[in-house]
Amino acid sequence: MTGIDPATSAVRDVIAGWVAAVGRCDLDGVVAAHGDDVVMFDVPEPDAGVRGIDAYRSAWPPFFEWIRSGARFELDEIHFEADGSVAFAWALLRCGTDEDLAAEPHRRLRLSFGLRHDPSGWQIVHEHHSFAQA
Numbered sequence: 001m002t003g004i005d006p007a008t009s010a011v012r013d014v015i016a017g018w019v020a021a022v023g024r025c026d027l028d029g030v031v032a033a034h035g036d037d038v039v040m041f042d043v044p045e046p047d048a049g050v051r052g053i054d055a056y057r058s059a060w061p062p063f064f065e066w067i068r069s070g071a072r073f074e075l076d077e078i079h080f081e082a083d084g085s086v087a088f089a090w091a092l093l094r095c096g097t098d099e100d101l102a103a104e105p106h107r108r109l110r111l112s113f114g115l116r117h118d119p120s121g122w123q124i125v126h127e128h129h130s131f132a133q134a
Helices: 006-024 027-031 053-068 098-103
Strands: 034-041 072-083 086-096 109-118 121-130
Touching (some): 006 053, 006 109, 006 121, 034 053
Parallel strands (some): 034 121
Antiparallel strands (some): 086 109
C-alpha cells in the first residue's frame, strides 16, 4: 500500500469491518473495535443516544431483524482522517428495502465515526447515523 498512511489504512479497515459485520447481522463483529465508553446517536430513539458498550450491543438486534427481512446496508462512499491517537471517518450508505431505494434512489444514510487509538488498536468511541429530512 505505497503512499497510504498506515493509521488511515487501519481506520479504513476498522470501518469496513464494521460495515461488513452489520450486513452479515454479526453482533460480535459489529461490537468489535468499539470502546467500552462508546456513544451512538442513531436514527431511532433514544434521542439522547446509546451510551456504553452494553447499551450499544442491545441496540442492534431490532436492526438485524429489519436487514433479515430484505433491507440493504451497502457502503457507497467513505472518507478517513487519522492523526496520532484520534481519527474520524464519514460515510454514505444505501440503507433500505428495495422499495425504499426505488422510491428514493439518491437517499443515503449518513454516518460519522470518532476513533481513539489505544494499545489494543483503533477503537470506535463515537457513532452518528442519520438521514436528511425529506
